[in-house]
Amino acid sequence: MATVANNSFESAAPVVGSGVPRAVIPPWPVFALAATEEETPQERELRLLRELEKRFGGHAVRKGAWERKEDQEREWLREASSEREQHWLAELGLEPKWDVYGFRGQVAKILWQRGLKKKAIRFANCNKCGRAGKCRRYPLEHKFFVPHGCEVVFCKECAQQTRRALFEAYLAVILTAIEKCGGIPRGWILSRVNFTLRSDGTEITPERVKGMNRAVRAVMPKSVGSRHGYGMLFVDEVGSECGKRNYTRERKAHGLNLHCHGLYFGPSLDWWRTRDLWMQETKKRFGMPSRGFYYKNIRVRNGDVPGAVRHALNHMLKYVSKPPAVTPERLASLIAAFDGTKRVHSLGLFYGKKPKHKKHECPCPKCRAREIVSTVSFEGSEFLRRRRDGVLYPVCIPRLLPIRALREQGYEPLSGDGRTTNFGSGGP
Numbered sequence: 001m002a003t004v005a006n007n008s009f010e011s012a013a014p015v016v017g018s019g020v021p022r023a024v025i026p027p028w029p030v031f032a033l034a035a036t037e038e039e040t041p042q043e044r045e046l047r048l049l050r051e052l053e054k055r056f057g058g059h060a061v062r063k064g065a066w067e068r069k070e071d072q073e074r075e076w077l078r079e080a081s082s083e084r085e086q087h088w089l090a091e092l093g094l095e096p097k098w099d100v101y102g103f104r105g106q107v108a109k110i111l112w113q114r115g116l117k118k119k120a121i122r123f124a125n126c127n128k129c130g131r132a133g134k135c136r137r138y139p140l141e142h143k144f145f146v147p148h149g150c151e152v153v154f155c156k157e158c159a160q161q162t163r164r165a166l167f168e169a170y171l172a173v174i175l176t177a178i179e180k181c182g183g184i185p186r187g188w189i190l191s192r193v194n195f196t197l198r199s200d201g202t203e204i205t206p207e208r209v210k211g212m213n214r215a216v217r218a219v220m221p222k223s224v225g226s227r228h229g230y231g232m233l234f235v236d237e238v239g240s241e242c243g244k245r246n247y248t249r250e251r252k253a254h255g256l257n258l259h260c261h262g263l264y265f266g267p268s269l270d271w272w273r274t275r276d277l278w279m280q281e282t283k284k285r286f287g288m289p290s291r292g293f294y295y296k297n298i299r300v301r302n303g304d305v306p307g308a309v310r311h312a313l314n315h316m317l318k319y320v321s322k323p324p325a326v327t328p329e330r331l332a333s334l335i336a337a338f339d340g341t342k343r344v345h346s347l348g349l350f351y352g353k354k355p356k357h358k359k360h361e362c363p364c365p366k367c368r369a370r371e372i373v374s375t376v377s378f379e380g381s382e383f384l385r386r387r388r389d390g391v392l393y394p395v396c397i398p399r400l401l402p403i404r405a406l407r408e409q410g411y412e413p414l415s416g417d418g419r420t421t422n423f424g425s426g427g428p
Contacts, residue, residue, distance in 0.1 A: 145412070153335055
């Protein structure tokens, strides 16, 4: 039995020359790194809290809901004050970071380089913040906000608001002038008028825009034969950079043809005479005659003069909201060309005082839909300011918050509150 065991041992372990058996080490398994489970942010936070409690003692206390809300509001206020900080940077001569604003940042950067620093900051921050308001009767359920626009010319976000304000203001002026004349007198017309300035292929400048407006102001009295015996309202416009749809021919002006669309009320016009006067005036001011003059009478259906005026005015002001450029270079160039220049001009009978905007309480749209009387109260800081005559009057500085934060809190855009204008041909 011992002999068998000895033989088995000798077969398992080799024997050296001294007769002592030598140990055999088995091979190690192949070593490989095992994938660990990914730690979630919540688990990492709990692990760090346990380590801190173990190392320093004590017990970690989480913030309450109201404290987290205050921290979030501080973050929103910091984001809302970015525009103010950019104004401070502009005063210090430091350029903001435009890359975070995308297309608007590219346009703002070009405006900044052209010297329009404040306009560049306003354009970049358009509709980023809003003024919050709550219903006085149901403040927890009915919450609204009004976007804070930049009011820069050719801004796509502010176009409809600008169009609405112009429509409301000049509709009252035109209807008042027609009413004073007792309607449309015999021999008078209500028509659309267009003047086009021939493009020389160069960039549009403020001097060229002002020169075209002066030319229109000089031609119309000569064509009518009176300075006040007519009324005209016109808006400056430029050609679209991308051109018409499916337009394949090569464009000579490349969208730089400056022109104006107008609404005319007065004696019938002689097309040949007005066209010749326009050619003479443009050659005198620009050294090159322009033949672009066109007018077309407006149909008044069933004697509805106010409806015809509404339709024609809406057609003319639609060019205010039309985007003329698709590249940041062209858009910045047009904004700089109209810097300090109005786009809408009135002549003759239409040169009147626009109705003043009456300050009134804003009704709550949700309450009004249920026939409940309630108004929206907007947030802000109120104080008294003294006029030059010594009279004190109340002033309110609106409290602005990021629109993203307002939507997270349940605020809705203020619409359907009676401020929306009906651009149709009928109805109030």
